[in-house]
Amino acid sequence: MVKKKEAIMHVVILISTCVCIVAVLLICLFLLMSGVPAIAKIGPFRFFAGTVWRPDHEIFGILPMILGSLYVTAGAILVGVPIGVLTAIYMARFCPPALYRILHPAVSLLAGIPSVVYGFFGLMVLVPLTRNLFGGNGSSILTASLLLGIMILPTIISVSEASLRAVPQSYYEGSLAMGATHEESVFRAVVPAAKSGILSAVVLGIGRAVGETMAVVMVAGNQARLPTGVLRGVRTLTANIVLEMGYAADLHREALIATGVVLFVFILLTNLLFSLLKRGRKE
C-alpha cells in the first residue's frame, strides 16, 4: 500500500517537473509556427531590413523597431548602470545604517511598482520635463531611455549589491593595510572582485529593458519610422506588438507574431550571455 503510494507520487512529481519543459516547447512551437511562415511570406530580407512598416499596404519592415529597441535599451543602460552600480557600492560600503534602513526598502519597493505606474509617471513628469528642457514633443528616445533607466535601477542595485557583499572582507582589509584609503580599497579591491556579478546585473537589466512594454508605449511616441535623433519618437518591438495586436488580422497578425519571435530570439541571446557569465563566475 505504502509502496504503491510512493510509486504514484513519484510519477506525479516527475510529471510536474516536466511541465516547465513542456511550457518552453509549447511557447517555441506556437511562436515559430505562426511567425516563421510570415517571415518567409514577406521575405526575410524585406522583413528584417525593410525600413517601412505600413500594414495597410502590406509592407512589413521591422528594422525601425529593431533599431528602436536597441537605441532605447542602450539609453537605459547609459542611464541606469552608472547610477545603479554606484548606488549598490554606496549601499554596500558607504551608507550609514540609519539611511540604509530607508534605502533598502525603497529599492525593493521600486522593484515591485508595476510598469503601468512607471508609465503614468513618465507620461506626466518626464515627458513634459524633456519637452521643456530640450524641445520636441517630449515623447522620444531620450524620455524612454530615462524611464527605462529608472525601471532597471532596482534590478541592477540588488544584484550588484549582493555580489559586492559576497566579496571576502579580507580583500578590503588587505588593501587598507597597504595604505590605501577607504574609497581606494572599495574601488580597487572590492569592486573588481565583484566584477562578474555586476556584469550579470547589467545583463539582467538589458533583458528587462528589451522586454519592457507598457511603460515604453506610454512615453516613446511609437512612430514606426527610422529614428533620426534622440528627441524623435520611436517604436520598440514590444510596443509594435501591443499597439496593433488588438485589430490585426491575417498577414499583419502573423507579422506581429514574427515580431514576437525576433524579440524572443533577442532574449534567448541575452539569457545565453547571462548563463555564460554565471558559469565564468563559478570557475
Place this chain on the structure above:
Amino acid sequence: MKAMTSPKSRGSYGLSLLLRILVWAAGMITLGIFCCLLGYMLMKGLPHLSWDLFSPIYTSENVSLFPALINTVTMTLFSLLLAVPVGILSAVYLVEYAKRGNKLVKVVGIAAETLSGIPSIVYGLFGMLFFVTTLKWGYSLIAGAFTLGIMILPLIMRTTEEALRSVPDSYREGSFGLGAGKLRTVFRIVVPAAMPGIASGVILAIGRIVGETAALIYTAGTVAAIPEGMFSSGRTLAVHMYALYSEGLHMDKGYATGVVLILLVVLINCAASLIAKFIGRGGRA
C-alpha cells in the same frame, strides 16, 4: 606635516574625495527618484480616492475600480493554484528525488532559466495563440491565469529549490531513522521546514501577478466588470490603469488606481520582509 603631503598622496586624496562624492550622489539620486515617484503618485492620486471608485458596478460615470480589484484577487488566487503545486513538486524532484548527474535536472534548469527571461508581452502572445485561439477559451480569466501561471512557475521553482536545499540533512536522516519512507520524509518533514522560503517565493509571485499588464491584455481581455465565471473576460487593476490611460478620459482615476496598486505592493513587500525576518531567526517565531 608638510613633508607628509607629497603631491601623489594629495592626488589620491582628491580621487578619494571624488569617488566619495560620486557614490553619495548616486545614492541620493536613487532616493530622490523614489521620493519623486511615490510623492507624485500619492499627491495626484490620494485626492481622487473616493468611495465612488469602490462601488460594486462599473459605469462610465463612476469608473469604479472595484471589479478590477476583485479580478486581481481572483486572477492571483487562480494563477497561484496552478503554479504553486507544480512549482513545489518540481523543486522537490530536483532536490530530493533526482540523483547526481541526472540529465533531466539539467534540462529543467535550462527550461526554467529560459522561462524566467521571457518578456511578459511574449507570454501574452503565446497565451493568445494557445489558450485563447487554439483551445478556444476566448478572452477569459482562465486564459489569463494559465498564462500567468506559466510566467511565475520558474520563480516559485527556484525559491522552493533554495528553501529545500537549506533544510539540514539531519532532518531527513532523523526521519528515515525513525522508519519513515521517502514520501513521508519529504512532505511531513522537509517541505514544512522549508515553508518560510516557499512563502517568500509565493509573495514575490503575487507581486508579479498584481503588476502584470502586457501578458493579460490579449489573454484576459479588458472588460471592466466582475465576470460571471472563469470563462469570461475581466481586467485586473494594472490593466484597468492602462485602459484608463488609453481611453484618456479619466486620468485622475488612473492616478487613484495607481495609488491602490502602490499600496498593494507596499503590503506585499511588508509581508515579504516579515517572512525574511522569520527565516533570519532560524524559522522560530
